[in-house]
Amino acid sequence: MQIHTTIASLRAALSGAGRIAFAPTMGNLHAGHVSLMQTARQAADTVVSSIFVNRIQFGPNEDFDCYPRTFQADCAQLEAVGVDHLFAPDEAELYPSPQQYFVLPSPAHDGILEGKIRPGHFQGVATVVTKLFNIVQPQVALFGKKDYQQLMVIRNMVRELNLPIEIIGCEIVRAPDGLALSSRNGYLDAAQRAEAPRLQATLQEVARALATGRRDYSVIEQNAMQQLAAHGWHPDYIAIRNRHDLQAPQGNAALVILAAARLGDTRLIDNLEAG
Numbered sequence: 378m379q380i381h382t383t384i385a386s387l388r389a390a391l392s393g394a395g396r397i398a399f400a401p402t403m404g405n406l407h408a409g410h411v412s413l414m415q416t417a418r419q420a421a422d423t424v425v426s427s428i429f430v431n432r433i434q435f436g437p438n439e440d441f442d443c444y445p446r447t448f449q450a451d452c453a454q455l456e457a458v459g460v461d462h463l464f465a466p467d468e469a470e471l472y473p474s475p476q477q478y479f480v481l482p483s484p485a486h487d488g489i490l491e492g493k494i495r496p497g498h499f500q501g502v503a504t505v506v507t508k509l510f511n512i513v514q515p516q517v518a519l520f521g522k523k524d525y526q527q528l529m530v531i532r533n534m535v536r537e538l539n540l541p542i543e544i545i546g547c548e549i550v551r552a553p554d555g556l557a558l559s560s561r562n563g564y565l566d567a568a569q570r571a572e573a574p575r576l577q578a579t580l581q582e583v584a585r586a587l588a589t590g591r592r593d594y595s596v597i598e599q600n601a602m603q604q605l606a607a608h609g610w611h612p613d614y615i616a617i618r619n620r621h622d623l624q625a626p627q628g629n630a631a632l633v634i635l636a637a638a639r640l641g642d643t644r645l646i647d648n649l650e651a652g
């Protein structure tokens with residue numbers, strides 16, 4: 378695997394690289410990331426990944442400074458799964474001066490759920506992903522479904538900005554007890570780690586309620602949040618939404634149940650596509 382810290386070096390290496398699949402990351406890789414790389418390997422001649430902890434997608438009181446940085450271990454995993462090129466720029470390379478041009482997702486997609494609770498987050502994601510797309514110029518890009526709203530924002534951005542990139546959403550990878558793998562799971566202490574699978578179990582209960590034909594969505598959501606709260610969680614939301622636009626359910630649109638909740642100081646998100 379070649380490691381590039383400059384845009385010029387990556388671009389030179391990618392000229393004539395054939396079909397490129399790109400999986401951007403913020404590092405601290407786990408089996409969820411590895412599955413993105415494996416799918417990328419099937420999809421193209423050349424696989425590119427990136428590691429960049431993107432300051433502009435973190436809020437002022439979020440975990441940018443303590444976000445886990447595990448570069449050597451990450452490189453070993455990327456190498457083992459057959460990634461050809463890793464782009465690992467520093468901030469001065471990607472943001473040589475303070476960014477003044479941003480990609481602004483639609484308020485319909487940004488003003489709800491994660492975007493409402495983390496103002497500016499999706500603007501930061503959309504901006505860095507656009508910059509990375511322009512640098513790598515992939516034909517295919519891969520993102521995990523754990524960040525369901527991020528995937529929806531990126532799909533819509535690519536469509537509306539006419540970027541010639543196929544977006545592939547990859548399934549969530551879970552620990553044997555159901556907890557969705559996440560770089561932030563490392564913040565949990567032993568007791569919190571034992572409690573954490575309740576988030577997914579709660580989503581499954583909501584899915585079972587929907588499967589019985591119930592359509593009293595806000596009652597189901599409130600009950601699920603109360604259950605989490607009774608076990609020491611601080612839920613931001615449990616929301617039953619249309620899969621395609623994350624708006625309130627309409628007609629027979631396929632549904633997804635999304636959750637965000639804090640356990641101690643750690644904020645976890647998860648989701649489940651229902652029925």
Ligand code: PAF
Pocket residue numbers: 401402403429431434502505506524527
């Ligand atoms: O999902 C992530 O790890 C990040 O949001 C991404 C897409 C790499 C942009 O910084």
